[in-house]
């Protein structure tokens with residue numbers, strides 16, 4: 415089952431997976447085998463060597479491709495390995511326009527690795543389409559964006575950006591990690607590639623690291639498959655199994671993440687120690703209209719600025735008990751973090767401050783625990799902020 419005849423929640427459970435023909439096992443087995451026996455040289459069942467093909471990985475690739483309305487899905491050992499393969503499919507001298515608020519590790523790939531190989535990057539707030547006209551060059555190959563952004567939860571109009579890009583023969587990649595395929599499908603909005611750190615909502619239980627790229631462009635799918643095998647950043651079969659298991663409950667989990675996060679965002683907005691809340695589901699969010707059009711719900715990620723300094727933020731972060739102080743996001747459990755010191759430290763201070771990643775900015779990954787327990791936890795932590 416890979417077509418759109420079924421709704422999301424059904425595809426999440428069944429796409430890419432059929433009962434194992436040799437045993438009837440309903441769950442796709444973990445094919446923990448590095449090589450596959452051939453009947454005669456070159457005559458095999460579609461599998462030769464596990465870096466090249468693996469049945470558990472194939473099931474996950476077909477499952478996620480179906481959820482993202484992609485004709486092809488390619489899985490990697492991490493979101494960063496997926497980003498690396500994507501960039502390696504371009505050459506030296508190619509130019510990229512990047513939304514100015516991307517995950518720190520993605521910025522690090524561009525700035526510390528790809529630039530050394532002659533690729534060029536310009537960063538801009540892509541809420542203004544005029545920025546694309548300003549930055550476009552003869553050699554511009556792709557626009558790379560996250561929406562919502564990490565950690566400022568800005569929303570970019572994927573449809574508009576993709577239309578502009580098509581007119582200029584430029585590709586668009588959307589890192590859809592924050593939304594998951596349950597809440598937003600960038601390919602249906604006109605993007606050419608969708609990327610995930612499956613470590614986050616798709617895995618959903620903070621027990622796996624993985625990455626994914628989906629596309630409807632057959633020649634690019636071919637290139638990415640070639641690089642998956644050639645560079646070798648493939649996910650282990652067990653990790654594919656964990657992501658497949660996560661994907662089955664994605665629709666349910668995202669609904670609960672979104673419900674909890676919206677209520678917490680509303681309460682934070684009214685809190686006297688909070689200066690500003692960034693959550694795309696709040697009507698006060700500057701991009702609320704675009705968010706409502708392109709997202710099915712608003713997700714579990716939110717950031718807020720404390721009316722305090724680094725010391726106040728540190729006291730807050732040290733005081734929560736259910737919200738664990740940790741990087742990453744998207745698991746069933748709630749996490750809290752300090753972007754400037756933790757996830758976004760690889761972005762230079764001047765650039766961080768320019769885009770608003772200040773010392774009093776706090777990011778929450780709101781889990782699916784009971785709402786009132788989560789709120790009580792935040793409430794008692796506010797009391798520790800002087």
Ligand SMILES: Cc1ncc(COP(=O)(O)O)c(C=O)c1O
Nearest residue numbers: 492493494517564591611613624
């Ligand atoms: C939005 C986003 N994209 C990509 C990545 C990289 O993924 P991974 O950690 O699986 O390499 C992350 C990691 O936090 C992320 O938050």
